[in-house]
Amino acid sequence: MDKSILNNYFHSLFPIQKETVMKITETFCDFTLDKNTTLLDKNTISTKTYFLEKGYVRSYILNEDNEIVTTNIYSAPCFVNDFLSFFKKQPTKEIYQTITDCSFWETSLENVQTNFHNISEFREFSRLLFVINYSKLNDRLIEMKSQKAETRYLNLLKQQPNIFQNVSLKIIASYLGITDSTLSRIRKEISKI
Amino acid sequence: MDKSILNNYFHSLFPIQKETVMKITETFCDFTLDKNTTLLDKNTISTKTYFLEKGYVRSYILNEDNEIVTTNIYSAPCFVNDFLSFFKKQPTKEIYQTITDCSFWETSLENVQTNFHNISEFREFSRLLFVINYSKLNDRLIEMKSQKAETRYLNLLKQQPNIFQNVSLKIIASYLGITDSTLSRIRKEISKI
DNA sequence: ATAATTTCTTGTCATTTATCAAGTACTTAT
């Protein structure tokens, strides 16, 4: 039950006292999942918030033709949450699945609420997480609209090279919004130079 | 100084007492802007949060070739915010500009902070706004990755028909991530049927 | 160790969308 990675995550984002963090993470419980295991299924209501301590997770949807569209790739350490489902108790549209063996910490909405309303630093932290996540998503949408596939690939390679060591090209292609054949061709073209 | 639209916006999203809303919006001040006016410029730090009471606003970035990429279209009533700039005091990447004549309410970060830490209903409301905005953005990214331009156009037409009465096709095309000629051809194709 | 499955690559061809350029229809400013 070593909570150092979880606790350090709070410190890394926000100036906050050691005791406050310990109080916040007091209710977190740990568990592990093997690779290719569902963390949170489609059409369920997420009752927990998850902190990914180690490993890689992705979220995806199935489109009309039942093809997988990867919506996000999470690489530890980070929180993994379906905000709409967790905070508004709505059924998930996406499926969350481990890509590698993973270790997590989890806590309930009830505990989050207690902390949110009683610990001002946790409120600030929560809001900061939203701001950061929103901003990242916004950047991805801008990139998706204004850059071609090759540029998006090169950006990802630069910004998250670790993903390429741990996630299959099939998943990465789907995350970039292209087919795996197109990704393969892009990589071939780049390797020529 | 009729705050009814502003106040009603709170009630429409969240069960909350009349008195609480009045306390929250007490510090909001109103102002108007003519069409095609900059609300928040690039590379500035947003010191206010804005509520759009009437009119249409868009945010956009200029890409490498100095072409406009419309990132969002806001139609009243709604909050208009650059979260990263407002909450993390970072310079804006986007430019926020009125599309039509607009009326706004604004308040400072200081006031938001006071409410956030003192009024539990405001905390819940703030978080709800984040959850909703995040979820909308996520849906747009999924659509952008998995649907072709014609489908994205038809979805927008269905979900926000009012935009088409108030925003030029040039801006709508840029919002949809396509050129205005492509949008023109899509509309021609659809009108044939 | 072998078979089965999945991932990755590559070829051919089709579809979607962009680019550039020109013309018409509106709006806005003087």
Place this chain on the structure above:
DNA sequence: ATAAGTACTTGATAAATGACAAGAAATTAT
């Protein structure tokens, strides 16, 4: 009222990406 600018459309052509299929390489299961 006229000129200037902007929005919208359309044509011809090019670029980006997808669809489908087949084979090679890697991984997983038995």
